[in-house]
Amino acid sequence: MSITVLKPGLLTTIQDLGRTHYQAKGIGTSGALDLHSHRLANWLVGNEDNEATIEITLIGPTLLFQCSAVISICGADLTPTLNGIKIDIGRTLQVLKGDVLSFSAIRNGSRAYLAVSGGIHTPSKFGSRSTDIRSQIGGHYGRSLQAKDQLLISSSYLLHRIQWKLSPELHNHVTENRKVRFTKGKQYGLFTNSSHQAFFTSDFQINKDSNRMGIRLNGNPLQLQTKQELVTEGVAHGSVQVPPNGQPIILLSDRQTTGGYPKIAQIASVDLPYLAQKKPGEMVNFEEITLQESQKLYGRMNHLMRVQKAIIKLGLKGVIQHGG
Secondary structure, eight states, rough: OOOEEEESSEEEEEESSOOOOGGTTOOOOOOSSSSHHHHHHHTTOOOOTOOOOEEEEEOOEEEEEEEEEEEEEEHHHHHHETEEEEEESSEEEEOOTTTTEOOOOOOEEEEEEEEEOOOOOOOOOOBBBBOBTTBSSSTTTTBBBOOTEEEEEEHHHHOOOOOOOOOOOHHHHHHHHHOOEEEEEGGGGOOHHHHHHHHHHHHHHEEETOSSSEEESSSSSOSSSSSOOOEEEEEOTTTTEETTOOOOEETTTOOOSEOOOOOOEOGGGGGHHHHHHHHHOEEEEEEEOOOOHHHHHHHHHHHHHHHHHHHHHHHTTTEEOOOO
């Protein structure tokens, strides 16, 4: 029982919550860039948070289901269709053997997440199924999906028709347009006052060379007060590094484990899913908040997510049947 990839799309990979506890050994985390959409898609098909989903970027794949399956799609709206008929995102859906799922125009966002009840059965590497293309580990042979790939899944059925409507506050990060919140980075004080001002007030454009490692920004160059060499140290998801050209890089899931560029800022964790849905060419700007404000925002979002998970889990009880 499997899904056959007829067309791979631009960059389609297997991702979960990522691999932790291995960065000290030089192994990156990888994982879904938009963890909110990844989690929601999993919950809608009765999965736990860490089941692997298919991350779809900008141009979606065409997939043939070789068995019945219960699926959901969350995140960007890339106009998904089933057998040529438009389907909604953010809901639970039954597909049957022989059905073809495809995507076309981007309506909003840049990354969609396809979850299948029971998960995607690829081998686990260092505790994760996430694809790390640079290291060629995880996912499907450590690479993005290609035509004729076969993804093993479990057959599943909906025992009766259900309709879900997710809380808008949980997925409005795909369509909203606002400032990205940050706290001061470890080397914030090394930058000039004019660079601080530029980071607060300027618009930055997302460079076309951005990828899963980092979002590269173009804008007013940021400069240190004095040129100096820094000791290489660990970096985190959302760290904003500034290389010698002065153009910031926001580090993402496939980032390196260490870096020596100064860090002017740390993106608030609650805003990382929002950034994951931005496309090359779009503009972003920044707003400073305190660490306490960042923690409060994160706690509030986690509470909303826990409530939504409980509601979905209760509603799905006895609704999905697995056939093997």
